[in-house]
Amino acid sequence: MSDALISVQDLTIRFRTDEGLVTAVDRVNFDIRPGEVLGLVGESGSGKSVTAKALMRLNADNTDYDAASKILLNLPEGPVDVLGIRRERDLRVVRGGAISMIFQEPMASFAPAITVGDQMVEQLMIHTTMSKAQARELSIEMLARTGIPEPSRRFGQYAFEFSGGMRQRAMIAMALSTNPRLLIADEPTTALDVTIQAQVIDLMKDLVRDFHMAILFITHDLGVIAQTADRVAVMYLGRIVEEGTVRQVIRHPAHPYTLGLINALPKLDNLDADLTPVPGDIPSPLNRPTGCVFHTRCPVAIEGTCAAREPAMHPASDGHMAACHLTEEAVTEGMSA
Amino acid sequence: MTKPPVIEAKNLTVSYMLGHGFLAPKTRLNAVDNVSVTIDRGSFFGLVGESGSGKTTLGRALLRAAPISEGSVTYQDDEVRYDLADIEKAELKDYRKRAQLIFQDPYAALSPRMTVRDIIAEPLEVMGLTKTRAETDARVREIAAKCRLNLEHLRRFPHAFSGGQRQRISIARALVSGPRLIVADESVAALDVSIQADVLNLLKAIQRDMGISFLFISHDLSVVAHVCDHVAVMYLGQLVETAPTRALFERPRHPYTSALLSAIPSLDPDDDRQAEKLEGEVPSPTDPPPGCKFHTRCRFARERCRSEAPALREIAPERHVACHFAEEFDFSRQTAPAAETV
Numbered sequence: 001m002s003d004a005l006i007s008v009q010d011l012t013i014r015f016r017t018d019e020g021l022v023t024a025v026d027r028v029n030f031d032i033r034p035g036e037v038l039g040l041v042g043e044s045g046s047g048k049s050v051t052a053k054a055l056m057r058l059n060a061d062n063t064d065y066d067a068a069s070k071i072l073l074n075l076p077e078g079p080v081d082v083l084g085i086r087r088e089r090d091l092r093v094v095r096g097g098a099i100s101m102i103f104q105e106p107m108a109s110f111a112p113a114i115t116v117g118d119q120m121v122e123q124l125m126i127h128t129t130m131s132k133a134q135a136r137e138l139s140i141e142m143l144a145r146t147g148i149p150e151p152s153r154r155f156g157q158y159a160f161e162f163s164g165g166m167r168q169r170a171m172i173a174m175a176l177s178t179n180p181r182l183l184i185a186d187e188p189t190t191a192l193d194v195t196i197q198a199q200v201i202d203l204m205k206d207l208v209r210d211f212h213m214a215i216l217f218i219t220h221d222l223g224v225i226a227q228t229a230d231r232v233a234v235m236y237l238g239r240i241v242e243e244g245t246v247r248q249v250i251r252h253p254a255h256p257y258t259l260g261l262i263n264a265l266p267k268l269d270n271l272d273a274d275l276t277p278v279p280g281d282i283p284s285p286l287n288r289p290t291g292c293v294f295h296t297r298c299p300v301a302i303e304g305t306c307a308a309r310e311p312a313m314h315p316a317s318d319g320h321m322a323a324c325h326l327t328e329e330a331v332t333e334g335m336s337a
Numbered sequence: 338m339t340k341p342p343v344i345e346a347k348n349l350t351v352s353y354m355l356g357h358g359f360l361a362p363k364t365r366l367n368a369v370d371n372v373s374v375t376i377d378r379g380s381f382f383g384l385v386g387e388s389g390s391g392k393t394t395l396g397r398a399l400l401r402a403a404p405i406s407e408g409s410v411t412y413q414d415d416e417v418r419y420d421l422a423d424i425e426k427a428e429l430k431d432y433r434k435r436a437q438l439i440f441q442d443p444y445a446a447l448s449p450r451m452t453v454r455d456i457i458a459e460p461l462e463v464m465g466l467t468k469t470r471a472e473t474d475a476r477v478r479e480i481a482a483k484c485r486l487n488l489e490h491l492r493r494f495p496h497a498f499s500g501g502q503r504q505r506i507s508i509a510r511a512l513v514s515g516p517r518l519i520v521a522d523e524s525v526a527a528l529d530v531s532i533q534a535d536v537l538n539l540l541k542a543i544q545r546d547m548g549i550s551f552l553f554i555s556h557d558l559s560v561v562a563h564v565c566d567h568v569a570v571m572y573l574g575q576l577v578e579t580a581p582t583r584a585l586f587e588r589p590r591h592p593y594t595s596a597l598l599s600a601i602p603s604l605d606p607d608d609d610r611q612a613e614k615l616e617g618e619v620p621s622p623t624d625p626p627p628g629c630k631f632h633t634r635c636r637f638a639r640e641r642c643r644s645e646a647p648a649l650r651e652i653a654p655e656r657h658v659a660c661h662f663a664e665e666f667d668f669s670r671q672t673a674p675a676a677e678t679v
Contacts, residue, residue, distance in 0.1 A: 043529035044500070163618050164388070193387035193556060195615040198600040202614075220529060223602035246606045264534040266559040268601065271583060275538060275563060278531035281499040 004031035005181055005214050006055065006073050012066035013050055013059065013238075021064065022285050024050045026238040026293075032182065037208060037215040039229030039246065041222060041261075045282050047238040048218050052184045055216070056095050057082060073098055075181065096127050100175035104187035106167035110159035117155035120174045127178045142173035146203060165196035169203065176207060186218045201228055222265060226250055234258050237282065237293040243313075244320030254322035256331050257294050263335070292325070300326060300334035341413045343518050343550040344376040344399055348408035351391075351398050355623065366623050368394040370574035371408070373649065376518075376567075378414075381544050381551045383565030383582065385558055385597070389619055391574040392554050396520045399552065400436050401429060412436065414517045434464055437511040441523035443503035447495040453506055454491035457481060460514045476513060484509040484539065501532035505539065512543065519543075520552045525560060537564050558601055562586050567655075570594045573622055573630040576649055580656045588669070590658045592635050595668035629661070637666050 013025040025047040032038045042048045053059045055071060071082040075098055085091055103109045111119060120139035124130050130138065136155070143151035146169040159167055168188060175183060185204070189197040205228065208215060217228055225232055225246065232249045234242040234257065242255040253259040260278040267273060280297040283289055289296050295306035305325055313321045316328050324331060351369040356362065368391045376382045386392045397403035399410060401421045410421040414435060419428055440446040447456055457477045460466075467473040481491060484505045495503055504524065511519055521540065525533045541564055544551055555561050561568055562582060569579040570593065578591040589595040596615045615634050620626055626633050632642040641661055649659040 043531060165618055194558070194597060194600040195387065196618065197602075199614070201602065221602070222530075223604050226604050226606045226608075227602045250604060250606060261530060262604070264530045265604065266534075266557075266563040267604065268559050268562055268586065268598075271562050271586065273563075275534035277533070277535035277538065281501060281532070282529075 003033055004072075004074060005034045005036075006071065007031045008051075008055070009070040009072070010066070011051065011054060011069045011071065013047070013054055013069075014064040014066070015060075016062045016064060019286055023288060024238055024285060025054070026288075028235075028238075028240050030233055030240065030243065032214045032216060034181065034214055035208065035212045036231065037217055037229045039225035039232040040216060040218045040235060041220065041225055041232060042235035043220055043282060045237070045285065046235040048235050049186055051235070052101070052186055052216055052218055055082065055182070055184060056099050056101060057085070057091055058095070058101075073182075092127065096123055096178055096180075098180060099182045099184060100178060100180040101184040101186065102168070102171045102175050102188050104190050106164070106171045106191075107159060109171060110167065112159060115156050115158055116162070116170050116174075117157075120155075120170075120177060123174065124177060138177055139173070142177045143170060146170070146173040146176075146207075147199070148173070164192055165199065168192060168196075168200055172200075172203065172207070176211065176213075179211070180213060182214045182216065184216045184218070187220070188217075189224060190219065190221070197224070204228065222250065222261060234261075237285065237288065239293050239323065240313075241294060241324070242320075242322040244316070248317060248320040252316070252320075252328060254316035254320065254328040254331060255294075255324050256298050256300050256326070256335060258322075259331060259335055260297075260299075292323070300331055302326070340378050342375045343378045343413060344374070344552075345411045345413075346372060346374045346399065346408065347410075348373055349395070349398060349405065349410055350407040351394050351403050352406045364623050367574050367625075368403075368622065369398060370625075372574075372576055373408075374569055374576060374579065376550060376552060379544070379548050379550055380567055381541070381553060381565045383561035383568040384552060384554045384571060385556065385561050385568060386571035387556060387619060389573075389622060390571040391622075392571050393522055395571070396438075396522055396552055396554050399518075400438055400520055401432060402438070412518070430464075434460075434466070434514040435516055436518040436520070437514065437516040439504075439507050439511050439519060439521045439524045442527050443500055443507050444527070446507050447503060449495055451494070452491065453481075453486065453493055453495065453498075456495070456506060457491075457509045457513055460510060464514055466514060477509075480509045480513045483512065483543070499532070500528050501535055504528060504536050508536075508539065508543070512547075512549075516549060518550045518552070520554065522554045523556070524553075526555065526557065533560070540564065558586075558597060570597070573619060573625055575630060575659065576657070577631065577659045578657065579649075584653075584656060590652065590656065590663045590668070591631075591660050592637050592666075592668045593631050596634075599669070629659075637662060637668065 008030050011025055011028040014021045014023050040048045065083050073080040073082055082094055121135040124135035140151045140155050143154055148154050148169050189200050229246045232246050233240045236257050242258050263276040278297055283296055291307045291309055292311050295301045311323045311325045313323045316322050349372045350367055352365050352367045355364045355366055384392045394403050398405055405422045412419045419432055454477055458473050461473050467476055525536050543549055553565055565582050568582050568585050569576050572593050578594045589598055617634055628644045629642040629647050632638040647659045647661045649657045651657050652663055
């Protein structure tokens with residue numbers, strides 16, 4: 001896995017809370033190669049945002065990274081052990097340097113009383129050796145590149161003067177202006193209307209091609225994943241339960257949770273199909289199920305096995321892994337019955 | 338369809354005045370602009386549109402929770418008929434029992450200090466629908482069972498519940514007064530997909546078993562396609578198309594509907610059918626474009642569209658479209674025909 005840009009190994013994250021240690025992420029492994037878009041899918045509480053924030057060490061002070069966890073970033077200057085960085089100052093290499101992040105709610109991510117332009121210049125002054133004039137020039141160019149009309153006028157405006165779609169474009173422009181190797185996009189289109197979402201998805205595809213950076217794309221929307229990602233990892237209650245190329249996972253889901261998610265989606269090409277919810281609710285992280293984390297909601301769980309033994313990730317086909325005691329055929333058959 | 342519709346709005350306008358200072362000139366914002374719509378009794382009527390299109394305001398006006406500036410709204414069931422624009426106070430109180438609202442965010446809509454039992458019972462007590470505590474409890478239990486909440490749940494507080502369960506509590510609260518019309522405003526938007534289907538199935542069961550009419554407001558067209566029997570599409574305060582769901586999704590007759598449909602990301606990774614690019618964004622409702630309000634983003638716009646606003650007209654049974662060229666153009670085609678043809 002030496003060609004990976006970032007390699008996450010056995011990442012376990014717990015939070016120290018009044019109720020005790022809460023496990024949010026449990027032995028998660030994945031790699032992202034340069035120029036690759038990895039989609040991370042899961043529902044609220046699955047740990048996808050916590051995982052993403054760990055890559056930049058953005059989780060709160062009560063976060064406990066397990067001693068065995070490793071996040072390795074392969075930069076041309078040499079490898080960086082993200083979890084091993086001790087000094088806050090050294091984190092700059094990662095935060096805003098090698099990795100940038102865009103968030104779901106762009107209004108909450110811009111300072112309301114500083115112009116968008118000043119915020120863009122500020123981060124360039126921190127992360128590059130540019131002069132203020134150069135930083136300004138590059139920022140305006142990036143605004144133009146992300147399809148914002150009249151970029152030099154927009155540069156001097158505040159975030160509240162932008163529409164939702166504009167704000168998300170400005171945020172992408174800002175995130176990309178430091179030329180990161182990895183962009184983390186946490187539900188970047190969820191707050192947008194469909195027509196604007198389509199514009200932003202197209203923009204992101206263009207940018208991957210032009211800048212050749214890697215993207216970790218977090219979303220709960222499988223349709224958005226199908227249109228953007230190369231590979232997908234499906235998360236449930238802090239565990240990755242399935243991973244593979246986007247075609248493998250969406251066409252031949254090998255984990256009952258993935259199949260359940262797809263069955264629950266309303267599909268436009270078959271309006272008569274019943275919507276099948278995944279039964280039950282996601283368990284509280286304070287009360288994680290034994291054995292397979294999904295067995296409490298699984299329609300095909302094997303009595304005595306799934307509650308007792310945790311399934312290992314096993315290959316379903318080349319490059320396609322799932323953590324289930326059942327084979328893909330048994331899952332598909334069991335759930336269509 | 339012999340029974341009169343539950344809601345009939347005619348030329349409904351909801352406007353707000355913006356700006357207060359004596360220096361800043363006041364501007365009028367028509368959040369809902371001359372909308373006529375009919376909701377048949379017992380139907381599951383979908384209302385779609387982007388943020389700022391006025392769909393929430395229209396829903397509230399039908400509940401008489403937003404001011405009716407112009408036009409009329411008539412509500413009718415087996416017992417009463419109300420003209421909502423000049424409804425009297427006593428009648429309005431009665432109307433509140435008959436028409437209810439379910440909100441988007443089940444985390445914000447429920448008081449954290451009340452038990453689930455008290456949340457569901459509150460409308461009964463406020464409206465004086467039950468006389469004794471025993472009667473209230475019986476009614477609460479009956480509704481809770483319909484919404485698949487068990488007795489043990491009733492003693493707990495909302496924080497103990499997941500999003501899907503909370504939304505079922507909101508639904509129970511809306512149902513308890515025995516409404517004939519429910520406005521569900523983005524009621525599944527805040528829920529995860531695995532739970533969303535469960536709440537949608539519950540709403541459909543309520544419509545079917547209790548004969549309640551629904552106005553289902555949503556920005557998610559694939560959800561609307563699955564649950565609604567009729568759909569209206571809204572843009573900048575106006576209806577641009579209304580049709581039976583299947584007909585609308587099979588062949589949209591308004592270019593905006595067509596663009597909305599094509600913007601839904603497909604689950605098929607190899608579906609590289611290009612989304613019809615809707616350029617730009619929704620214009621400001623305080624300064625709507627002249628003529629057809631959609632012409633600034635329409636690939637098919639002609640000279641006529643810039644000056645003359647198209648009326649919502651019936652082009653087929655139950656199908657209404659506000660486009661000059663609804664019959665002429667196939668809006669799902671990739672390229673617009675050359676302008677000279679018109």
